[in-house]
Amino acid sequence: MKNILLYTTAVSLLILIQSCNSNPDPTERNSLTLTFDHRVGDKALTLGTDTYQNTSGEDFSVTTFNYFISNISLKNADGSTFVYPQDSSYFLVRETFPASKQITLKRIPAGDYTALTFTIGVDSLRNTMDLSRRKGVLDPGDVSHEGDGMYWSWNSGYIFLKIEGNSSKITPDPAGNQKFRYHIGGYGGYNAKTFNNLRTVTLPLGNIPAKVGPNQQPVITIVTDVSKLWDGVQKISLATTPTVMFSDYSTTVANNYAAMFRVSAVKE
């Protein structure tokens, strides 16, 4: 019995050492961090208390702000592209959970990266995969979904972006609330075509590339400007459109959120 244990341990160790060996020199890889900085125009986003204004003159406060970032890739100055391992490339950014606003990408090959690409939302393939391929933030039974549900159960699929809040310009509902609720998803449909609100964003990193090296772990700060949801490609009025969920109009919101990200800093 003991011998078998010893043998198994030895074999596992050997396999472990082997698999370590088969990888390229670990000093050639390092981490790169994406930090999301949530702002409304030139102000920091604070949930609940602070009030902001869109260019239509509508005041608003924000109570919930979540979105999925997935399928991250990095463009190297040498022209090549590094695609972050797909299975590990799903992140749920939540304003209420500060740690989620920092995405640390591990084992990035050394290089000078000049542009960053990601998808807002969860790609259609993953939306239709077996539950065994939906772990962590993709698991609707994960605690991150409690209260902040980012999954539609009645029409299976992930919510890509969810924002809720209040505005005095919204006609009160029967309970007296003046709430806006944007729950945007829709990956194109499982067996019938529907709208597709997946958006791919490419952000150039400017003059200074993000240098990954044996001793270099760069941090890219990305500003997510909430005001662009209303003052984006197309203006949206909170008073006219306080609720957007599973409807064709959601593509208007998606076109706006595709343009709400910009890089504000690249630090070595």
Add this chain to the structure above:
Amino acid sequence: MKKTFIIGLSLGLWGWAACNRTNETPTPTDPDPSTDKIEVPQPSYFPNKVYDLSSNPVTSAGFQLGKSLFYDGILSRNGTIACGTCHQQAAAFTHHGHDLSHGIDDRIGARNAPAIQNLAWTKAFFWDGGVPHLDLFPIAPIENPVEMDEKLPNVLQKLRESKNPNYPELFKKAFGSPDITTERFSKALSQFMLLMVSNNSRYDIYLRGTTNALTTTEKEGLTIFKQKCSSCHSGELFTDQSYRNNGLSTDRNPDQGRFNVTQNPDDRFKFKVPSLRNLGYTAPYMHDGRFTSLEQVLEHYSKNIKQTPTLDGLLQQDGKLGIALTEEEKQKVIAFLKTLSDEQFVQDTRFSDPGFGHSF
């Protein structure tokens, strides 16, 4: 002397060790799915299954766990509503006596609870097909505020802490470790429901070669049914699994059905063609349970079809609305439809409430 002693001692030790070994070996606790496996039947006259059983082979421990979950109110916010509440076996797993499903705190749902049967052949779930895979199904009624009004992460946590029944133990039996995850939870429920194959009605016995299993009237009903109803209720599952507007008046119910899922205007007021198997047990009928009898259903198809922009083409042929049926033909069709009742299925103790007392 010394040698003998050593030999004796070694023999003794060997014997003791051998003995010990035999006593010690048989303690593997993980289930072996290959020996525990249960085949989901494949009736020869059914189409091929659509559920990929290789991704979730049904085992006896998985089935037992799924059954426990199906009948346990722990899935709902306050412990009062189980899957089995709205899917009762005696009514072929529909909600007997309810036109619309009746959930937590006496809240009323928007639609009539559909039958649970032959799910391994079902391409999409709900009247509008909003859920394309059985494993993705359970979260919907759990999180629906008028059904169970609970959150899935909370259900998993309650199961982890449960002692009666001891869910960590049941999960260990089914999946090899006591970890309770969304995947295991969902797949156990799928295993229970996948085995709910209904293929022992009198009609099935007739199909399998016992020609006198149906009476003359029932056989005449079958002939009329094939001429006039089987374009939609096709094949031996009695549905083509498509979504159609069957001419119900939309005045009383604003539910737009399939449109809610696709947002395609052509899908307004379309609902999934239901299987007709076990319909003798599943009254009332239609997505909103508006008809209480089969007579009313046939009356609708023959005389009361409402013209709307998305009305199904099969219900408006040669400039006429509906399906031409004489009173005599209707009675024969109904006689035939009743032969689709599978008494064995609704009494099969494998699928019965194990008695948690939560599913009224």
